[in-house]
Amino acid sequence: MPGISKSIDAFRESPTRRIDAIRERLKRERRDVIVLSAGQPSVPPPRDVRMALGEELLGDDMELFAYTPSQGRRELREAISDDLRRTGGVEVDPDDLTVTAGGQEAMFATFMTILNPGDEVILMDPTYFGYKPILEYFGARIVRVGLDMDDGFKLDVEALKEKVGPRTKAVVLVSPDNPTGSVIGVNEVKAVADLAVDRDFWIVSDEAYRMLIYEGSHAYPYTYAPDRVISINTFSKDPGMPGWRLGFVYGPRELIGRIKLAGEEMTYCPPSISQRLALLYLRSREREAHVRRVVEEYRARRDALMQAIKRFLPEAKFQVPHGSMFVFMDLGKYIDDGDSFAEHALEKHGVAVVPGSYFSDRYKQAVRASFVWEPAHRLEEGARRLGEAAASWKGNPGRRE
Amino acid sequence: MPGISKSIDAFRESPTRRIDAIRERLKRERRDVIVLSAGQPSVPPPRDVRMALGEELLGDDMELFAYTPSQGRRELREAISDDLRRTGGVEVDPDDLTVTAGGQEAMFATFMTILNPGDEVILMDPTYFGYKPILEYFGARIVRVGLDMDDGFKLDVEALKEKVGPRTKAVVLVSPDNPTGSVIGVNEVKAVADLAVDRDFWIVSDEAYRMLIYEGSHAYPYTYAPDRVISINTFSKDPGMPGWRLGFVYGPRELIGRIKLAGEEMTYCPPSISQRLALLYLRSREREAHVRRVVEEYRARRDALMQAIKRFLPEAKFQVPHGSMFVFMDLGKYIDDGDSFAEHALEKHGVAVVPGSYFSDRYKQAVRASFVWEPAHRLEEGARRLGEAAASWKGNPGRRE
Structure with a gap:
């Protein structure tokens, strides 16, 4: 085989893909698996919208x-601009945003x-695992x-301020957060925005979950530092079409023009069919009611999982x-290593979670569990299985042999 | 604005996008434009298939x-493998191919x-303009x-052999070709395959138009050098869903695994809805009849345009x-510069073509005209307008003042 690129070694099998592969095998073996590992919604887009597209x-x-x-259809960019104003009070000109083939392409x-x-790029710890390979x-x-x-x-x-140096190009904020579910408060957002202006770095603001908030509200960094914020967004979580690959980025117009050109080289244009569904959704009378229903549903599931844990x-x-x-749980009282525990829990107890090490250098005895993919009674069963897996864990100090 | 990447300057507005922008303006001015610039089909996928998806x-x-x-759904990869065997006699294991968000992501x-x-990468001249910015x-x-x-x-x-040197990493072949419409013969394909094995370089074989052949047949380079060929494919031209961004790449398994990981970082996975349509299409009884109908239709349009030219x-x-x-026409007898002629033809005579300089350092008085987007009578009108534009061209030696 003729040679390959030296840089491409930064790319390895995605961590969740490894869990997925074990899941696939167990599925072929017809074993029931409770899926707490999936980072995707369980509610499809509103039926009226799907019917119209059909x-x-x-x-x-x-x-x-x-x-x-390549920037996305004009009507869709206008609808996104209107939607940001209506749902978040943010003013984003349709020319200051570009549509992408999902949040991944946006990143x-x-x-x-x-x-x-x-x-240098500053990441929180824990944070979403998707950033590391791209930065490397x-x-x-x-x-x-x-x-x-x-x-x-x-x-x-x-603590953030202390890490900012002359080579700092960007700080990545993920709020609402994957994996912790925390929401950055408006005071912190303002302080980081001031710091970005003062020290001249980009805030890459990952707002994939901005519509999925159960308590509190989302602070839009763009409001406080429009010249320093690149906001990453997706239609994967709301309205729930992750496989259709549609997202968008907004920020300073000159930069957006460059990001648009990068997207054009990568995929030529965002999928037209997905753009159409997103437009029908954003313009639909169902839009707000859909979010309300989904948030209520997910909140109830979250509460069920919290109780069960x-x-x-x-x-x-x-x-x-x-x-x-997601909920991010430290199981340090039960286990000594989240990676092998996740495999153990999946293989032996039929419950899939993502190990904490995928998100963190600090929380290696933690796991991430999703509360939106499975219905409440299966979330309870998942927690029960996790408890069983913890009890049977070889390194568990209180393990009954 | 904080700084940006130094490498990103390789990306400029795509040439056809510039023509598109003028077209958009003329559309707003409600002027009729004959579109010979579009590189996309005019026939949608079969109705039965669309109905099933709906x-x-x-x-x-x-x-x-x-x-x-991220490699694409297993069923789709199996259907693609079957289809390559049936339509081309090529044996490609479903694990030796990866599905992508269009031919652009594949490239x-x-x-x-x-x-x-x-x-070093060897390109033909003329060749498809999409390669240059990526290589740069x-x-x-x-x-x-x-x-x-x-x-x-x-x-x-x-001539190719003389250009191959110790730094040659790849040779790009586009057949059937964009912009010339030529089809590389089996003897040439075999000879390049032998050379690739001998001198150890990749053949990047762009087979986007493999189903759109009016005379002759497609030679599959992979057949002759499976360890050296990376075959780039798309569903944009057949069945005709360019905006849905779906393509695939096949080649040596180890390399395909790497390309899959690159795609995973770029877009996470190819659009699921597009994968579903492609699967329904490839498995449909309509598949072969659809291609036959489309090829007959496009052949008739080609003949109409040839006559009119x-x-x-x-x-x-x-x-x-x-x-x-496409047809690639040298207008050197009429004009001295294809770029300004294309703008002149569009602005003053309402007919859009793509200048030859986008494809070639040699044919700068040429233009590329598509014969598939417009129906026959409008292709004729397009040629008439081009004739008028050539006659009124300022540099035309025989121009009547």
Whole structure:
């Protein structure tokens, strides 16, 4: 085989994909698995919207099948702009945003556009595992700011300030957070925005879960530092079409123009069919009611899982998530290693979670559990199985042989 | 604004996008434009297939909306493998191919996977304009092999051999070709395959138009050098869903695994809805009849355009295209510069073509015209307008003032 790229080694099998592979095998063996590992919604987009799209499929208009502008269709960008104003009070001109093939392309194109080798990027710890391989690929140095579960994973702006140096190119904020479910408060957002202006770095603000908040509200960093914020967004969580690959980025117009060109080279344009569904959804009378229903449903499931954890894993440490889809539990009282525990729990007890090490250098005895994929009674059963897995864990100090 | 990447300057507004922008303006001014610039089909996928997908949209199964494996769904990869065997006699194991978010992602992920800065990549001249910015971005040196219209743009293997050196990482073949419509013969394909094995370089084989052949047949390079060929494919031209962003790459398994990981970082997975449509299409009884109908339709349109060119642009030089969607015409007898002529033709005469300079350093007085987007009577009108534009061209030696 002729040679390959030296940089591409940064890319390894995604951690959740490894869990998925074991799940696939257990599925073939027809074993029942409680899936607490999935980072995707269980509620599809509103039926009316799907019906409308289904009808359009029958027309012979090539428009639905044709390429779109690489920035995304104008009508969709206008609808997104209106939606940001209505749901968040944020003013984003349709020309200051570009539509992407999912949040993943939004992330990749953003860092492709801003990074030079040797730049430093500050990540929280824990944080979403998707950032690390991209930053490594572009030759950035990752600097971590630790968050403490005991403080509710609150962002410590002073600790962040200490990490900012002359090579700091960007700080990544994920709120509502994956994996902790914490929501950054408006005071912290303002303080980071001031710091970004003062020290001239980008805030890459991952707002994938902005509509999934159970207590509190979302603070939009763009409001406080429009020249420094690149906001990453997705339609994967709301309205719930993760496989359809649609997201968007907004920020300073000049930068957005560059990100658009990066996306054009990567995928030419965002999927036209997905753009159409998103437009029908944002313009639908169902839009707000859908979010309300989904949030209520997920909140009830979260509460069910919290109750079940308290019952079956009474020594688990966790913060009640105020947003997103996940609870991040420290199982240090039961286990000594989250990675092998996750495999053990899946293989022996039929419950899938994601190990804490995928998100953190600090919480290696933690696991991430999603409360939105399975219905309440199966969330309870999942917690019961996790309790069983913890009890049978080889390193469990209190394990009954 | 904090700084941006130094490498990203390789990305500029795509040439066809610039033509599109003028077209958009003329559309707003409600001027009729004959579109010979579009590189996309005018026939949507079969109605039965669209109807089946529309019905699935009404189900509440999250499967249609969920993430898929980053390599694409197993059933789709099996269907693609079967289809390659049936339509081309090529044996490709479903594990030796990865599904991508369109041919563009296939191209980008391929070069991301194989290139190191300073590598040389050999492109034909003329060739598809999409390769240059990607190669420049990854720091490759582009080496060109000229093709002559007088020889029917036939690939001269001896000339290619002279350009192969110790730094040659890949040779890009596009057949059926964009922009010339030429089809590389089996002897040339075999000779390049032998050379690739002998000199150990990759053949990046762009087979986007493999089903759109009007005379002759497609030679599959993979058949002759399976360890050296990376085959780039798309569902944009067949069945005609360019905006839905779906393609695939096949080649040596180890490399495909790497390209899959690159795609996973870029877009996480190919669009699930598009995968579903492609699967329904490939498994449909309509599949072969659809291709036959489309090829007949496009052949008739091609013939109409050829006739009209002979009538309205009798001094245009061109080869009758045997495949793809385009004719590449040298208008050197009428004009001195294809770029300004294309703008002139669009602005003053309402006919859109793509300048030859986008594809070639040699044919700067040429233009590319698509014969598949407009119906026959409008192709004729388009040629008439081109003739008028040529007659009114300021640099035209025979121009009547």
